Amino acid sequence: MLKIEGISKTFHPGTVNEKTALKDLSLHLKEGDFATIVGSNGAGKSTLFNAITGAFIVDEGQIFLDGEDITFKREHLRSVDIGHLFQDPLMGTAPHMSIEENMALAYLRAHGKKRAMFSRITKEEKKLFREQLSRLDMGLEDRMKNPVGLLSGGQRQALTLLMATMVTPKILLLDEHTAALDPATAEKVLELTKQIVKERKITCLMVTHNMHQALELGNRTLMMDSGRIILDISGEEREHLTVDDLLMQFKEHVGEGLDNDRILLSK
Amino acid sequence: MLSNLFSASVLVTALELGFLYALVALALYISFTLLNIADLSTDGCFTLGCAVGAIVASAGHPFLALFAAMAAGVCSGFITAFLQTRLGVQSILAGIIVNTGLYTINFMVMGNSSKVNVFGNETIFSLAKGVSEAGWYRLTYKLILAAVITILMCVILHWFLNTTLGLSIRATGDNEHMVRASSINPSFTITVGLCVSGSLTALSGGLLAQYQKSCDINFGTGQVTIALASLMIGETLVRRGSVLVRTLGVVLGSLLYRVIVAVALRFHLPAEALKLTSAIIVTIAIAAPYVKERMDFYRRRRAASAGKGADKNA
Numbered sequence: 001m002l003k004i005e006g007i008s009k010t011f012h013p014g015t016v017n018e019k020t021a022l023k024d025l026s027l028h029l030k031e032g033d034f035a036t037i038v039g040s041n042g043a044g045k046s047t048l049f050n051a052i053t054g055a056f057i058v059d060e061g062q063i064f065l066d067g068e069d070i071t072f073k074r075e076h077l078r079s080v081d082i083g084h085l086f087q088d089p090l091m092g093t094a095p096h097m098s099i100e101e102n103m104a105l106a107y108l109r110a111h112g113k114k115r116a117m118f119s120r121i122t123k124e125e126k127k128l129f130r131e132q133l134s135r136l137d138m139g140l141e142d143r144m145k146n147p148v149g150l151l152s153g154g155q156r157q158a159l160t161l162l163m164a165t166m167v168t169p170k171i172l173l174l175d176e177h178t179a180a181l182d183p184a185t186a187e188k189v190l191e192l193t194k195q196i197v198k199e200r201k202i203t204c205l206m207v208t209h210n211m212h213q214a215l216e217l218g219n220r221t222l223m224m225d226s227g228r229i230i231l232d233i234s235g236e237e238r239e240h241l242t243v244d245d246l247l248m249q250f251k252e253h254v255g256e257g258l259d260n261d262r263i264l265l266s267k
Numbered sequence: 268m269l270s271n272l273f274s275a276s277v278l279v280t281a282l283e284l285g286f287l288y289a290l291v292a293l294a295l296y297i298s299f300t301l302l303n304i305a306d307l308s309t310d311g312c313f314t315l316g317c318a319v320g321a322i323v324a325s326a327g328h329p330f331l332a333l334f335a336a337m338a339a340g341v342c343s344g345f346i347t348a349f350l351q352t353r354l355g356v357q358s359i360l361a362g363i364i365v366n367t368g369l370y371t372i373n374f375m376v377m378g379n380s381s382k383v384n385v386f387g388n389e390t391i392f393s394l395a396k397g398v399s400e401a402g403w404y405r406l407t408y409k410l411i412l413a414a415v416i417t418i419l420m421c422v423i424l425h426w427f428l429n430t431t432l433g434l435s436i437r438a439t440g441d442n443e444h445m446v447r448a449s450s451i452n453p454s455f456t457i458t459v460g461l462c463v464s465g466s467l468t469a470l471s472g473g474l475l476a477q478y479q480k481s482c483d484i485n486f487g488t489g490q491v492t493i494a495l496a497s498l499m500i501g502e503t504l505v506r507r508g509s510v511l512v513r514t515l516g517v518v519l520g521s522l523l524y525r526v527i528v529a530v531a532l533r534f535h536l537p538a539e540a541l542k543l544t545s546a547i548i549v550t551i552a553i554a555a556p557y558v559k560e561r562m563d564f565y566r567r568r569r570a571a572s573a574g575k576g577a578d579k580n581a
Binding site: 053074075076077079080082083084086090091092093094095096097101102104105106108109116117118119120121163164 | 427429430431432434435437438441442444445446447448449450451452453
């Protein structure tokens with residue numbers, strides 16, 4: 001589904017701030033793959049996501065999504081096929097617009113270019129939004145006219161998840177999307193994520209700092225360091241792996257301990 | 268006493284101007300409030316609409332003049348948007364650049380003259396005047412026409428901003444991240460938004476050209492401040508609600524602003540003092556919520572320290 005061939009990206013080349021964020025990185029995700037990504041601060045996890053969504057164009061290499069070369073495709077055109085959730089729950093929704101209007105915008109992706117510019121939210125769409133919201137079990141289906149800014153962080157992130165998957169994306173990118181939520185809400189959003197991903201068989205990449213999650217969720221675990229993937233575990237090998245093994249592996253490959261305070265805390 | 272200070276005709280004139288200038292405030296509602304862009308091309312765009320409107324009206328086409336003014340405003344908005352979205356010029360700079368350039372354009376539109384008169388030609392106001400001979404109508408026909416046009420624009424905006432395109436425009440200023448993730452091109456929505464905003468500003472200029480039967484090259488100077496004042500008053504009065512309610516709030520803000528100015532003039536302020544008055548009104552409208560919050564803080568702190576003092580004494 002997603003094929004990344006040797007991509008590199010250097011920010012601010014030729015200046016004192018020069019930083020190579022991705023180094024000759026290759027990754028091949030099969031359809032229905034659910035891979036978790038762990039790595040130190042600044043390992044390039046979010047940069048990898050931004051390369052996929054098209055927030056910048058990579059210096060070298062190619063990116064294919066579902067067989068299509070999207071290396072130079074513009075960001076808003078790529079987003080038709082990509083769902084992207086950020087750590088910050090405020091980033092995925094427009095606060096001054098109602099829940100219904102936010103969902104209508106996300107639902108635009110269903111129509112691609114065909115949708116008329118001057119059409120309005122239809123009754124059927126409202127019904128669909130209501131159904132979708134009711135599965136969150138947060139009572140949002142009765143507050144569809146309320147501005148999203150009034151919702152809590154957890155509610156907003158759950159809504160963002162719905163919006164990102166309402167039209168099944170070819171790939172779903174989750175960038176620590178539960179990290180800023182309180183434990184109970186995080187659990188709920190994560191449960192919902194698992195449900196939706198499983199139900200629709202969405203190919204999914206998820207950055208996490210929780211080592212248990214990294215091993216339990218999905219079918220593959222990737223470890224990143226200095227803009228490269230240094231470890232790619234799946235299948236039987238992954239099933240027998242413990243968190244300590246994983247940390248040990250990291251030390252072996254990088255020559256130092258995993259430099260991420262949140263990982264240490266959540267271990 | 269009050270009736271001496273404020274005769275009916277003064278009030279009617281203030282309301283007429285309030286409705287006509289409200290269109291500029293509505294334009295800023297789109298660019299400033301919805302798109303979150305400080306578009307400073309307003310002054311030049313207003314004069315452009317006025318100049319185009321005056322020229323076409325003096326050629327004997329009062330209705331065409333309004334559409335021509337709007338078309339000119341769309342062009343102005345498009346160029347401002349083009350500078351921002353395609354050439355990477357910062358939004359404030361883009362507005363200033365367009366505003367500066369428009370001065371020359373406006374001069375050329377007016378036939379290399381700094382003043383154009385529409386005297387002796389039909390205007391939409393003179394046409395409306397002929398509809399009825401009734402006394403009350405004679406006093407209020409301009410007000411009725413201005414109100415109808417402005418409220419019609421509010422209704423159209425309400426319709427437009429709830430379409431798919433309108434929702435996309437509103438979201439662009441609210442959360443650009445989310446917009447890009449929803450497969451909307453922010454460059455496109457900013458361009459459309461600024462074109463609509465420009466057309467409203469220029470329409471206001473075009474209407475004013477016919478209202479006062481002339482256009483002056485400096486007519487637009489300070490228009491952005493006045494419109495901001497109206498917008499701020501309107502947004503303070505109406506904070507929530509549908510697009511229609513909020514746009515009507517902006518119109519109300521413009522009406523109120525004109526009434527305040529009319530009162531100020533009644534106190535024999537010279538006409539030159541108007542710009543300073545509007546600058547002060549804008550400042551008050553914007554600063555009021557902040558100052559109120561600070562006052563609450565000081566009041567609570569004083570109350571708390573007073574409470575402590577009482578404890579010590581006891």
